[in-house]
Amino acid sequence: MERFAQLGADIVKLWERSGGDYLNGIQNTLILAIVATIIGCIIGFVCGVLNTIPCAKTDPPVKRFLVKLIRVIVRVYVEVFRGTPMMLQAVFIYYGLPYFTNNTVQWPSVWMAAILVVSINTGAYMAESVRGGIISIDPGQTEGAKAIGMTHVQTMTSVILPQALRNIMPQIGNNLIINIKDSSVMFIISFTEFFAAHRGAVGATYLYFPSATIEMAGYLTMTLIASFILRWVEKRMDGSGDYELVTGDPLVMAAGTYSHPDRGTPFDERSPEERDRIRQDLKHGRTRGDR
Numbered sequence: 001m002e003r004f005a006q007l008g009a010d011i012v013k014l015w016e017r018s019g020g021d022y023l024n025g026i027q028n029t030l031i032l033a034i035v036a037t038i039i040g041c042i043i044g045f046v047c048g049v050l051n052t053i054p055c056a057k058t059d060p061p062v063k064r065f066l067v068k069l070i071r072v073i074v075r076v077y078v079e080v081f082r083g084t085p086m087m088l089q090a091v092f093i094y095y096g097l098p099y100f101t102n103n104t105v106q107w108p109s110v111w112m113a114a115i116l117v118v119s120i121n122t123g124a125y126m127a128e129s130v131r132g133g134i135i136s137i138d139p140g141q142t143e144g145a146k147a148i149g150m151t152h153v154q155t156m157t158s159v160i161l162p163q164a165l166r167n168i169m170p171q172i173g174n175n176l177i178i179n180i181k182d183s184s185v186m187f188i189i190s191f192t193e194f195f196a197a198h199r200g201a202v203g204a205t206y207l208y209f210p211s212a213t214i215e216m217a218g219y220l221t222m223t224l225i226a227s228f229i230l231r232w233v234e235k236r237m238d239g240s241g242d243y244e245l246v247t248g249d250p251l252v253m254a255a256g257t258y259s260h261p262d263r264g265t266p267f268d269e270r271s272p273e274e275r276d277r278i279r280q281d282l283k284h285g286r287t288r289g290d291r
Helices: 002-051 061-082 086-100 110-135 139-147 152-167 169-189 194-205 208-238 272-283
Strands: none
Touching: 002 061, 002 110, 002 152, 002 169, 002 194, 002 208, 061 110, 086 110, 086 169, 110 152, 110 169, 139 152, 152 169, 152 208, 169 194, 169 208, 194 208
16 A cells, blocks of 8 residues: 555656646647547548549540559558558658758658658558448449439449448547557657657656556546547437337328228328218128129
8 A cells, every 4th residue: 555655646746747748748649639530531531432433444544544553552552551650650751851851851840740640640541441431331322323323423422421431430439549549659759749748757757657657547538538429429420219200290190001092091082971882882892893
Protein backbone atom coordinates (compact mmCIF):
# COMPACT_ATOMS: atom_id res chain seq x y z
CA MET A 1 0.00 0.00 0.00
CA GLU A 2 2.91 2.33 0.64
CA ARG A 3 3.96 2.05 -2.98
CA PHE A 4 0.45 2.95 -4.15
CA ALA A 5 0.41 5.92 -1.80
CA GLN A 6 3.79 7.01 -3.13
CA LEU A 7 2.53 6.59 -6.71
CA GLY A 8 -0.47 8.79 -5.94
CA ALA A 9 1.77 11.45 -4.37
CA ASP A 10 4.10 11.41 -7.39
CA ILE A 11 1.16 11.72 -9.79
CA VAL A 12 -0.15 14.74 -7.86
CA LYS A 13 3.32 16.28 -7.92
CA LEU A 14 3.63 15.69 -11.67
CA TRP A 15 0.18 17.11 -12.38
CA GLU A 16 0.88 20.24 -10.33
CA ARG A 17 4.08 20.78 -12.26
CA SER A 18 3.13 19.66 -15.80
CA GLY A 19 -0.68 19.45 -15.83
CA GLY A 20 -0.94 22.18 -18.44
CA ASP A 21 1.50 20.33 -20.72
CA TYR A 22 -0.51 17.10 -20.38
CA LEU A 23 -3.78 18.87 -21.22
CA ASN A 24 -2.21 20.65 -24.18
CA GLY A 25 -0.86 17.30 -25.39
CA ILE A 26 -4.31 15.71 -25.10
CA GLN A 27 -5.83 18.57 -27.09
CA ASN A 28 -3.23 18.29 -29.85
CA THR A 29 -3.61 14.51 -29.96
CA LEU A 30 -7.39 14.71 -30.38
CA ILE A 31 -7.21 17.41 -33.05
CA LEU A 32 -4.57 15.51 -35.00
CA ALA A 33 -6.43 12.17 -34.74
CA ILE A 34 -9.85 13.56 -35.73
CA VAL A 35 -8.65 15.74 -38.61
CA ALA A 36 -6.32 13.06 -39.97
CA THR A 37 -9.03 10.39 -39.73
CA ILE A 38 -11.48 12.57 -41.68
CA ILE A 39 -8.92 13.34 -44.39
CA GLY A 40 -7.78 9.70 -44.44
CA CYS A 41 -11.38 8.53 -44.92
CA ILE A 42 -11.77 10.90 -47.86
CA ILE A 43 -8.54 9.56 -49.39
CA GLY A 44 -9.72 6.00 -48.76
CA PHE A 45 -13.11 6.62 -50.37
CA VAL A 46 -11.49 8.17 -53.45
CA CYS A 47 -9.07 5.26 -53.78
CA GLY A 48 -11.86 2.75 -53.22
CA VAL A 49 -14.04 4.30 -55.93
CA LEU A 50 -11.12 4.50 -58.36
CA ASN A 51 -10.24 0.89 -57.63
CA THR A 52 -13.74 -0.25 -58.60
CA ILE A 53 -14.09 1.58 -61.93
CA PRO A 54 -15.53 -1.02 -64.33
CA CYS A 55 -13.25 -2.00 -67.17
CA ALA A 56 -14.23 -4.50 -69.88
CA LYS A 57 -12.32 -5.84 -72.85
CA THR A 58 -14.74 -4.02 -75.15
CA ASP A 59 -13.79 -0.63 -73.69
CA PRO A 60 -11.47 1.68 -75.66
CA PRO A 61 -7.75 0.96 -75.17
CA VAL A 62 -7.17 4.41 -73.67
CA LYS A 63 -9.73 3.82 -70.93
CA ARG A 64 -8.35 0.37 -70.16
CA PHE A 65 -4.82 1.78 -69.92
CA LEU A 66 -5.88 4.61 -67.59
CA VAL A 67 -7.91 2.30 -65.36
CA LYS A 68 -5.03 -0.14 -65.03
CA LEU A 69 -2.58 2.72 -64.37
CA ILE A 70 -4.85 4.09 -61.63
CA ARG A 71 -5.12 0.66 -60.04
CA VAL A 72 -1.34 0.22 -60.09
CA ILE A 73 -0.81 3.64 -58.47
CA VAL A 74 -3.41 2.93 -55.78
CA ARG A 75 -1.93 -0.51 -55.13
CA VAL A 76 1.62 0.88 -54.76
CA TYR A 77 0.36 3.61 -52.41
CA VAL A 78 -1.55 1.14 -50.27
CA GLU A 79 1.27 -1.40 -50.04
CA VAL A 80 3.96 1.18 -49.23
CA PHE A 81 2.06 2.97 -46.47
CA ARG A 82 0.56 -0.19 -44.98
CA GLY A 83 3.90 -1.98 -45.06
CA THR A 84 6.07 0.63 -43.32
CA PRO A 85 5.91 2.05 -39.76
CA MET A 86 4.31 5.45 -39.33
CA MET A 87 7.37 6.67 -37.45
CA LEU A 88 9.59 6.07 -40.48
CA GLN A 89 7.00 7.66 -42.76
CA ALA A 90 7.12 10.77 -40.57
CA VAL A 91 10.91 10.83 -40.77
CA PHE A 92 10.98 10.43 -44.55
CA ILE A 93 8.28 13.05 -45.16
CA TYR A 94 9.36 15.67 -42.61
CA TYR A 95 13.13 15.38 -42.95
CA GLY A 96 13.20 14.12 -46.54
CA LEU A 97 11.80 17.34 -48.04
CA PRO A 98 14.71 19.55 -46.86
CA TYR A 99 17.18 16.71 -47.51
CA PHE A 100 16.32 16.35 -51.19
CA THR A 101 16.01 20.11 -51.72
CA ASN A 102 19.30 20.91 -49.97
CA ASN A 103 17.38 22.75 -47.23
CA THR A 104 15.87 25.21 -49.69
CA VAL A 105 12.35 23.94 -48.97
CA GLN A 106 11.15 23.48 -45.39
CA TRP A 107 7.81 22.47 -43.93
CA PRO A 108 5.93 25.62 -42.90
CA SER A 109 4.75 23.95 -39.69
CA VAL A 110 5.08 20.65 -37.91
CA TRP A 111 1.29 20.53 -37.73
CA MET A 112 1.01 20.29 -41.51
CA ALA A 113 3.57 17.50 -41.68
CA ALA A 114 1.95 15.53 -38.84
CA ILE A 115 -1.54 15.78 -40.35
CA LEU A 116 -0.20 14.73 -43.76
CA VAL A 117 1.62 11.70 -42.36
CA VAL A 118 -1.29 10.40 -40.30
CA SER A 119 -3.81 11.16 -43.08
CA ILE A 120 -2.03 9.27 -45.84
CA ASN A 121 -1.32 6.38 -43.48
CA THR A 122 -5.01 6.21 -42.57
CA GLY A 123 -6.01 6.55 -46.22
CA ALA A 124 -3.96 3.48 -47.14
CA TYR A 125 -5.86 1.35 -44.64
CA MET A 126 -9.21 2.91 -45.50
CA ALA A 127 -8.71 2.27 -49.22
CA GLU A 128 -8.87 -1.48 -48.65
CA SER A 129 -11.74 -1.14 -46.19
CA VAL A 130 -13.76 0.91 -48.69
CA ARG A 131 -12.99 -1.54 -51.47
CA GLY A 132 -14.22 -4.38 -49.29
CA GLY A 133 -17.31 -2.40 -48.32
CA ILE A 134 -18.15 -1.71 -51.97
CA ILE A 135 -17.64 -5.34 -52.96
CA SER A 136 -19.91 -6.46 -50.11
CA ILE A 137 -22.91 -4.66 -51.65
CA ASP A 138 -25.21 -6.87 -53.71
CA PRO A 139 -24.27 -6.58 -57.43
CA GLY A 140 -27.95 -6.21 -58.18
CA GLN A 141 -27.77 -2.71 -56.71
CA THR A 142 -25.24 -1.68 -59.38
CA GLU A 143 -27.14 -3.42 -62.15
CA GLY A 144 -30.36 -1.70 -61.13
CA ALA A 145 -28.65 1.70 -61.10
CA LYS A 146 -27.20 1.08 -64.57
CA ALA A 147 -30.61 -0.03 -65.80
CA ILE A 148 -32.08 3.38 -65.05
CA GLY A 149 -29.18 5.16 -66.76
CA MET A 150 -27.00 6.17 -63.80
CA THR A 151 -23.29 6.70 -64.42
CA HIS A 152 -20.58 5.00 -62.36
CA VAL A 153 -20.07 8.14 -60.25
CA GLN A 154 -23.82 8.53 -59.66
CA THR A 155 -24.13 4.87 -58.76
CA MET A 156 -21.30 5.13 -56.26
CA THR A 157 -22.38 8.38 -54.61
CA SER A 158 -26.14 7.70 -54.51
CA VAL A 159 -26.49 3.92 -54.23
CA ILE A 160 -23.34 2.04 -53.24
CA LEU A 161 -21.34 4.34 -50.94
CA PRO A 162 -24.21 5.17 -48.54
CA GLN A 163 -24.64 1.43 -47.91
CA ALA A 164 -20.90 0.75 -47.84
CA LEU A 165 -20.43 3.58 -45.34
CA ARG A 166 -22.56 1.77 -42.77
CA ASN A 167 -20.64 -1.46 -43.37
CA ILE A 168 -17.27 0.16 -42.77
CA MET A 169 -18.26 2.38 -39.83
CA PRO A 170 -16.59 -0.01 -37.34
CA GLN A 171 -13.36 0.23 -39.34
CA ILE A 172 -13.56 4.03 -39.34
CA GLY A 173 -13.91 3.87 -35.57
CA ASN A 174 -10.93 1.54 -35.32
CA ASN A 175 -8.81 3.93 -37.37
CA LEU A 176 -9.77 6.86 -35.14
CA ILE A 177 -8.79 4.93 -32.02
CA ILE A 178 -5.57 3.75 -33.65
CA ASN A 179 -4.72 7.32 -34.65
CA ILE A 180 -5.31 8.55 -31.09
CA LYS A 181 -2.70 6.05 -29.89
CA ASP A 182 -0.30 6.02 -32.84
CA SER A 183 -0.04 9.79 -32.96
CA SER A 184 2.44 9.27 -30.11
CA VAL A 185 5.13 8.52 -32.70
CA MET A 186 4.90 12.11 -33.97
CA PHE A 187 7.30 13.15 -31.21
CA ILE A 188 10.00 12.04 -33.69
CA ILE A 189 9.34 15.24 -35.67
CA SER A 190 8.96 17.37 -32.50
CA PHE A 191 5.16 17.45 -32.58
CA THR A 192 3.94 18.26 -29.06
CA GLU A 193 1.23 15.64 -28.58
CA PHE A 194 0.34 13.73 -25.40
CA PHE A 195 3.34 11.41 -25.43
CA ALA A 196 5.69 14.35 -26.00
CA ALA A 197 4.32 15.91 -22.79
CA HIS A 198 5.19 12.66 -21.01
CA ARG A 199 8.75 12.76 -22.31
CA GLY A 200 9.13 16.36 -21.22
CA ALA A 201 7.79 15.68 -17.73
CA VAL A 202 10.04 12.64 -17.29
CA GLY A 203 13.09 14.58 -18.45
CA ALA A 204 12.44 17.25 -15.83
CA THR A 205 11.45 15.05 -12.86
CA TYR A 206 12.72 11.53 -13.66
CA LEU A 207 9.35 10.19 -12.48
CA TYR A 208 8.93 7.80 -15.37
CA PHE A 209 6.37 5.33 -14.01
CA PRO A 210 4.01 7.95 -12.48
CA SER A 211 4.06 9.87 -15.75
CA ALA A 212 3.43 6.67 -17.69
CA THR A 213 0.42 6.02 -15.42
CA ILE A 214 -1.00 9.43 -16.34
CA GLU A 215 -0.42 8.60 -19.99
CA MET A 216 -2.18 5.24 -19.71
CA ALA A 217 -5.19 6.80 -18.00
CA GLY A 218 -5.33 9.63 -20.54
CA TYR A 219 -5.16 7.40 -23.63
CA LEU A 220 -7.68 4.95 -22.17
CA THR A 221 -10.12 7.79 -21.42
CA MET A 222 -9.83 9.21 -24.94
CA THR A 223 -10.32 5.85 -26.64
CA LEU A 224 -13.28 4.89 -24.44
CA ILE A 225 -15.04 8.17 -25.20
CA ALA A 226 -14.34 7.72 -28.91
CA SER A 227 -15.73 4.17 -28.79
CA PHE A 228 -18.90 5.36 -27.05
CA ILE A 229 -19.49 8.14 -29.58
CA LEU A 230 -18.91 5.82 -32.55
CA ARG A 231 -21.32 3.20 -31.21
CA TRP A 232 -23.91 5.93 -30.80
CA VAL A 233 -23.36 7.03 -34.40
CA GLU A 234 -23.75 3.43 -35.61
CA LYS A 235 -27.07 3.10 -33.79
CA ARG A 236 -28.26 6.36 -35.30
CA MET A 237 -27.34 5.11 -38.75
CA ASP A 238 -29.20 1.85 -38.17
CA GLY A 239 -32.40 3.73 -37.36
CA SER A 240 -35.30 2.36 -35.38
CA GLY A 241 -35.56 -1.39 -34.91
CA ASP A 242 -39.39 -1.26 -34.89
CA TYR A 243 -41.19 0.09 -37.95
CA GLU A 244 -44.97 0.28 -37.51
CA LEU A 245 -47.58 1.33 -40.01
CA VAL A 246 -49.19 4.71 -39.43
CA THR A 247 -52.62 4.13 -37.92
CA GLY A 248 -53.99 7.53 -38.88
CA ASP A 249 -54.46 6.67 -42.55
CA PRO A 250 -57.03 3.88 -43.15
CA LEU A 251 -55.64 3.30 -46.63
CA VAL A 252 -52.34 2.30 -45.10
CA MET A 253 -54.00 -0.07 -42.65
CA ALA A 254 -55.89 -1.73 -45.51
CA ALA A 255 -52.70 -2.64 -47.35
CA GLY A 256 -52.58 -6.38 -47.96
CA THR A 257 -56.08 -7.07 -46.54
CA TYR A 258 -57.97 -7.23 -49.84
CA SER A 259 -57.88 -10.94 -50.64
CA HIS A 260 -61.10 -11.77 -52.54
CA PRO A 261 -63.46 -9.59 -54.59
CA ASP A 262 -66.58 -11.24 -53.20
CA ARG A 263 -65.72 -10.86 -49.54
CA GLY A 264 -65.53 -7.09 -49.44
CA THR A 265 -63.25 -4.68 -47.59
CA PRO A 266 -63.86 -1.58 -45.50
CA PHE A 267 -63.59 0.34 -48.79
CA ASP A 268 -66.02 -1.74 -50.85
CA GLU A 269 -68.28 0.59 -52.82
CA ARG A 270 -71.04 -1.97 -53.36
CA SER A 271 -74.48 -1.11 -52.00
CA PRO A 272 -75.71 -2.89 -48.85
CA GLU A 273 -78.26 -4.84 -50.96
CA GLU A 274 -75.51 -6.09 -53.28
CA ARG A 275 -73.39 -7.17 -50.34
CA ASP A 276 -76.35 -9.07 -48.81
CA ARG A 277 -76.98 -10.86 -52.10
CA ILE A 278 -73.31 -11.86 -52.37
CA ARG A 279 -73.39 -13.24 -48.82
CA GLN A 280 -76.49 -15.32 -49.65
CA ASP A 281 -74.83 -16.67 -52.80
CA LEU A 282 -71.73 -17.62 -50.85
CA LYS A 283 -73.87 -19.26 -48.16
CA HIS A 284 -75.60 -21.49 -50.74
CA GLY A 285 -72.39 -22.23 -52.62
CA ARG A 286 -73.35 -20.34 -55.77
CA THR A 287 -70.78 -18.58 -57.95
CA ARG A 288 -70.99 -15.81 -60.50
CA GLY A 289 -71.28 -18.41 -63.24
CA ASP A 290 -74.37 -19.85 -61.59
CA ARG A 291 -75.94 -16.44 -61.58
